Amino acid sequence: MTPTTKTGAGVPRRGRLRLFTSSDATAKPTRPVSAGLQLSDIIGNLTITRGGQVTAWYLASPVRWSFQSMGDRNSLILAHAQRLAELAGHRIHIRVTHRPYPVARWAADLHAGVIDPLPTWAQYLADEQRKVARLPLDDKVVYYGVRVGRITSAGRAVQKLVRGAVDRQLKALQRDITDVDRIMSGPGMSAVPTTASDMDWLMTRSLGLCLPAPLDTRPQPNDRWRADDLHEWTSGTEWTSPSPYSGHILVSGDRHGRRVTRHVAVLTLGRMEWPAIPESGHGPWLQSLDQLPFGYEASATVDIREATEAGNEILSQLDAVRHQVRHHREHGIEVPISLGRQAATGREIEDDIRSGPTGLSARTKGWYRIAISAPTEEELRERITRLSERYGTHCAVQHPSGQYALAREFIPGEPLASDAYARRMPVRTLGGSLPAVSASVGDRRGFNLGYTSGTARRPVMWHPWHSQEVREASGLTPILGTLGSGKTVLGGATVYHTSQMGVPWVVLDPSGPVRRLCSLPELRPYSKAIDLMASEPGTLNPYRIVPDPDPGHYTAELYRYEDNPRQAADRAYRQEAQRARGIRRTLATDVLMGMLPPAVARTAETALVMHKAAERADTSVHGSPRYVIEQLRKLDGSHSEHAQDIADLLESAADLPQGQLVFPSVDGDDQYTTRHWRLVVLNLRGLALPSTDTAREDWSVEEQYAMPLLYLAAWYAQRSIYARDLHDRKGLWLDEGHVLGRVSSGRELLRKSGRDSRKHNARFLLSTQDGQDVIAAGIENWIDSLLVGRTTGIEAQRAALRLLNVELGAGYEEMLAGLSPQAHGDTKRRGDREFVFSDGAGGIERITVPLRHRPALLQALDSTADPHAARAAAGPWSSVGVSEEART
Template identity: 60%
Template sequence: MSMSHKKKPAGRPPARRLLDRLLTTKTHTRDRAYSSGLQLTDVIGHLAVSRTGQVTAWYVAAPQRWSFRTDSDRNWLITAHATRLAELTGRRIHLRITHRPYPVHRWAEALHHATLDPLPGWERYLEEEQRKIARLPLDDKIVYYGVRVGRLSSAGRSSARLMRSAITRESSAIADQAGIVDRIMAAPGMDARPADPAAMDWLLTRSIGLGLPAPVVLPRPSGVWTPEDIAEWTEGIEWTAPDPYSPHIKVSGERDGQRVERYVTVTTLGQMDLPAIPESGYGPWLQRLDRLPFPAEVSATIDVRDGKEANREVLDQLARVQAQRDHHAEHRVAEPMSLARQGALGQIIEDDVRSNFSGLSTRVQCWVRIAVSGRDPEETRARVRMLTEEYTPRVTVVRPAGQYTLAREFIPSEPLAVDSHKRRMPVTTLAGALPAASAEVGDRHGPNLGFTSGITRRPVMWHPWRSQEVRESSGLTPVVGSLGAGKTVLCGQIVYNTSRMGVPWVVLDPSGPVTRLCSLPELRPYSKAIDLMRAEPGTLNPFRIIPDPDPAHYRPDAEEYRNESDPQSAAEDAYRSAVANAQSQRKTLCMDVMSGLLRSQITDSEMTQRALHLAARRVDATTHASPRDFLTALRQLEGSLEEHARDIAELLEAAAELPQGQLIFPRVEAGDDRYQSAHHRLVVMSMRGLTLPTEGSSRAEWSLEEQYSMPLLYLAGWYAQRSVYDRPMSDRKGLWLDECHEMLRVSSGRALLRKTGRDSRKHNVRALYGTQDAGDILTADISNWVDSVFVGRTVGAEAQAAALRLLGIDPGNGYESVLAGLSQRTRGSDQRRGSREFIWSDGDGGIERITVTLDHRPQLRDALDSTANPHKRTATPAENPYVTLSKGGGAS
């Protein structure tokens, strides 16, 4: 098939002017031979003209999200779709569903262009990822609607040179009808835009080359095509049917310089027994095709019936039923129960059509064809069986004879081949097909996370900094899930992939296993694992880990101050305010740390709190201060608090002598430790050996080790954040804080998470917050900065409700069981759960169930595996001692 379209002038004149030109230049259609052999003769913008003069306006529907919506939202979507269809009463609609493959190399190219400074080995990484993604279909579903808007009469054409006024009236009427349909199709529920030349080109390419592989490159067509142009789409394409009753046709043609052929079978939908949608959970009945592991083409011809016509037909059917019942009564024979059912159903339909004025009582009749193709007849038959099984038992899938004429229905402007298998239904049942419903999530610009595992199975990509750089949103991503939900594997994969893109990451890992990332050969030269528990005394000095604001971030020409009346003063005021906030945060952080080092009985005392507050007010809150200055301020308090303050100072002095306390209290003024993370792409700060309290336990029950662990944890969080903020403001950066729910127990920990979320867009940071309970995020006053959310397996009614709210889903709609069912493990099985599942809200309107898998990278998978494995340290299992005994050896 040759696709060398002729060059046309740029731009597209209004439809009315083009129709005028078409009428004045074309002769009678019956007197003209068309080399294409198609009914389609002309394309004007999104209007297609047939030999008989029928004008059809073509539209492309926007994808509709179905997953993780409430039943009320889904019902609204179906009702809105039905309302739009009802507004097209009296018109014929041609529904076409096709697919546009997305080549894997195009994704790799997009990822490469989105990468600024990759690590060595980047080309090999891209090659490995392409092989992984190529195993799954990476194509886009495109839904077309063709709506008849009028007809160009043959009389008008033949008299074109004599009656200019008749031409003007006819083209004006068609243009007006097209405008009416444009508005209907653009309304909510349909959300369809007129097809542009590229979309029309793709529609013809996929329809005439039915079943053939999609061409890799298509030219950029113009907006007006003549019969000579139409013929180019059929050039080189051959359709052959072995015999009239053959179960398929053979389609062959040129694709990228090679001759290829496919065997195509067209099926049609027969009897339907559809349950209530969405209440039954069956889902849109055309969306079921997305579950197939191969693309299926759809062509549906739909007539939206006039109410009077539909009512007249129902009355005729009722009259036939009554005649049969009278006939049985006349012969005194018991009538079949089916007659009574048909009569009752007919009366319901007749009453609905006659008394319902909402438009939702509109009836439609339709013929739904589904085409599948294969490389040989055996593959095609196997795919037809899979299609049939997908709809069994609710819908009958039939393979009629006359495959050649049925296949022609897929081409725009071709007539209906046969009238058999006509389906009559309410417009709401047709709307329940929701052909544009899809499972889109993520983007095509970032690394691969896994694949969707709900209705469809498609690769999932995500560029973590596209939100900040393109959508101007925040970079805060909570990762929620119970123990074993897979949070470490997911976050570790994100860190690994983007580190290879060259993005620097700082990871705070309280338990220590993530440090194994730094040992992977591809990351080892560019990574550093820091054991904070063995760091120099004073490493976690609360006054040093909160840096002073950088004056370079407060320039008058910055976006925040550019529109102020005095940008210079506004920038200076903002800088002074930031300095004051930093000093206030240091005091609060120091006071929280000192409180955390004391027993709860002492901390809860009103005198203790007053003493700590007074000491915090007196201490110098610059980066040169020390907690020892805080102790000095306590000892200098006078009055009623003097003795109590001295006792507190002595207790804190004793804590400073312990190994954990030495991390907080420096012996002398420490030097600059920024060198530890400044020159590495991946820095993992481990607190291996940190003993965190049991979730939900009372502070009074904590051991001394647990008591000291809490202040160290949120100090380490501030320390990790400082390492990120030391980098240039606009550079991409990543921060992963694991076990962040522990930090939310104190004000300074909450301030850390709020500050990171608030500044993530301005500082271009993607912040991953790992937590076991979404309620922590909701109560921490940071949900306003949440961009995307990952929710893994979650148990417990309260935790599930909080997780759903974080996803933007109202609890109580049945999705609690979905959260509990993620990453299921079979009872009694010795096998581990394997790949983990998450519900992902991508921050851009997509919410889907995804599976995160690392099967193609076993070394990375093993490095991130935090499950206990006593055999991991030995190359081979220990020898069974009973084997030796059975060989004759005895115990001495």
């Protein structure tokens, strides 16, 4: 910052940095900029001013607010207020800034974590970097500075002669510092003393106020800075004013090899009338700044006052109000409404001070500043308006003069610019500011899933295999949402991104649109869409699609914590082999029962003979449903005649095209198909799935056979994770999960996929319309992450919230129904789809999944009917039955 001449009111005192105005263009710097700062030393997390004031700085841990219960939110506010109350007698400085996460670093980390990506990976990564660069990929950093005391002027003089003089005086303050350390580390703050890097960042962002943040911080050899070290932050930075009494200042600095200038305005919060938080539905009042579509810096200077001290002042003011009220009444004059309101408010404050909760009756006096910037004055005015609208009628946002002095408050150690606009409030109200609340979900390791659209707008990265490889968690991710919520787009986007990363996927696509992924140019050479309805006979043989366990997956190393690892591994292998035989028997029974007429399948006698025949049939991987028919014909006794009838019905079903997929003519092995391709989409085009509202008695023959074929196709897809190496990353996506949970074999499939996903390093996506299907399937305990789209119906909403572990009845049901709202106008479709994302590591946020930067991918995953597209493909004369050839 260049020290220059200030004109107009509020001329700074001698020895402080002065302001350069446009009318003083010939002014020359006469002294180092550091001479104008009050700050003189930084020792560890302590800052010392020229006047000897010592402030301890702490870094607050991020706090989650989204989707917390009302009780948890109140607990956060009260815990924060309690910590503040324990600092009574101290002045604290709250600084909110942001630390950017370089997009290039994210891309480099993502690239380092992929294994054998596709040849188009380099272009894909470049495209994703451009997309992410348009979003604020940064972390909110919240500092608390607590004034802990003062060193004497004598010690300051001795410092020049004896290097350890300050250290000895600081040692005398150690008891107070230790006490503050204890308070700041408690619940509600969870703050830790700042490191050298943290202090460097605080000074960088304060002296370069609102300038673009440097992407790389300087290396710090130690944690001690003296006055002559401050040039590292002030060199090349200049604060000027475009005119006297201007409503903003110009901040210029060198960033990334070029000179950058920003118009910076400092606003202050005036009169406040906050509704009850969180009961009113409003969030923390300082955290709401995160919802601004542009960057900001915040600074607050707060005096935490003892209840008795503040009470005496308030009671004195209240006495004055009472005298005025009495004076009006003595003269028979009606008491003004404003005066009556002041008297009522004073009585409430008096009661709060005298009988409020222990430790929370403290009062605060604070000054709250917000700095925003823009490249131009016009844009800055627009942003000031946006900020005022952000707080609405709950808080008056003031734009005072003396901008230079107000901006100085953002620098550690600088005094208040003015005592004006002081806000007095209970410590509980200040506790409701919660500046450390942040939108945090996902990780910084994986592909860009989208961006948060609730409390803030931040990119959301997700690495679907980090849970299995690092956190040793499951890989099950249900995708919930009603029709049109975007489940297909979300699942398809996940498959696309991770296929680029080199991960093989098998997708069960009952309705058909996902097969278009295989036609994208970048995926076409490595993908295969298989039409199961046109496959070889026996492709969906229920005995063959359930593989035997691989002995190589049951090594002693995996059971090294058992008393006898080798014996434990053998026992686990035998149990899994036995479970596979049981699954084949159950699956074959369910499938064959599904091929019988409903009236026949419901009888107890049918269930009895089918159970006996399945028990006697071969349950190895070489088995066949035809063996069950053979056993039915061999049954004797009182049920033999009925068994013969069932066998005849199944023989007839085996002759149908759908039945031929189940009953093999010969045995074979087609696992090479799923192993060879990176992306395999199993398609069931032409399969007529019955509506959930249709009774089974009303199903057509096609619908009757469709159900067991879907079960078998799901098992066929699931088998793929066992055909690859145990440690390789792999993915499985099953659609129509609500259908799979209707029978025992389908529920067992879902449980097995969820249970085995960690051991086999597989990400298992399960799309379904209702969370109740997930609960009924018994896989709730294996859920790692969860994505919930637009959900209607109170029971479906409650089930989704239960899976999210979110409180019922707190208004989140309406929020689920409002995701991905319909665009205004009946001719417009919904835009980007929204989901609630629970990342499995404690983060839950509302996110938006955009694909506009990849129009080909979006078009491929679009499952909405478009008759115009079909007509355009067929030609303009198709509607009247005339071909192009005939017309010409």
